[in-house]
Amino acid sequence: MTTTDLQKGIGQWPATERPRERLLAKGPEVLTDAQLLAILLRTGRRDSSAVQVAMELLHCAGGLAGLARSGVDELCKIPGIGPAKVAQLKAALELGRRAIAVPVSTGTKISSSADLFRHFHPLLRDLKRELFKVVLLDAKNTIIKETTVSEGSLTLSIVHPREVFALAVRESAAGVIFLHNHPSGDPTPSAEDRRLTDRLVMAGDVLGIRVLDHMIIGDGRYVSFADEGWVKL
Secondary structure (H helix, E strand, O other), X not given: OOHHHHHOOHHHOOHHHOHHHHHHHHOHHHOOHHHHHHHHHOOOEOOEOHHHHHHHHHHHHOHHHHHHHOOHHHHXXXXXXXXXXXXXXXXXXXXXXXXXXXXXXXXXEOOOHHHHHHHHHHHHOOOOOOEEEEEEEOOOOEEEEEEEEEEXXXXXXXXXXXXXHHHHHHOOOOEEEEEEEOOOOOOOOOHHHHHXXXXXXXXXXXXXXXXXXXXXXXXXXXXXXOOOOOOOO
């Protein structure tokens, strides 16, 4: 389509070119990223169709991955994008993340670090802040519960063993697995990550709760302290 066509309201386009009608007739896989976003946006602005606004949105954000990482205030600076539309986009992206995450629920047996990565990577990879989670396991390495312990840059003061193991004690967990993300995309452990892990392992030894692993998730890859031999099972 020409630039002039894109500036027109989608209602003025031929039915075969309208994103929603194309999706219903041929399936979502035939649509471009901008066309799919246009369906979520529903409307454009006075001088641009929803598709053109979606194209500008993708350009400014740096593609879908950038869109997922962008904050509300950043997106609202784009003409034609307000809080309501940002909420629609963020909700759709979150649903997509949850849909592709491999379920890890109570009773699931953990047999490898890859099991956890397949579940948590879609949920954590686009976050702009660090999230520290603990997965509680019984004596057979099946999941009792998983929960978020803290948000923000990890330090010994923020992730305190007392807080981390309080839930494990209440739930009578035999073992725990820690995991967090690196917003930079590089899962290489920092010196602080190593010190924190050592401190948590020592606290677990005192309480009789095994620390089975500490996984750091980046963009498409991860580092497992257990796989590397840094946590002795």
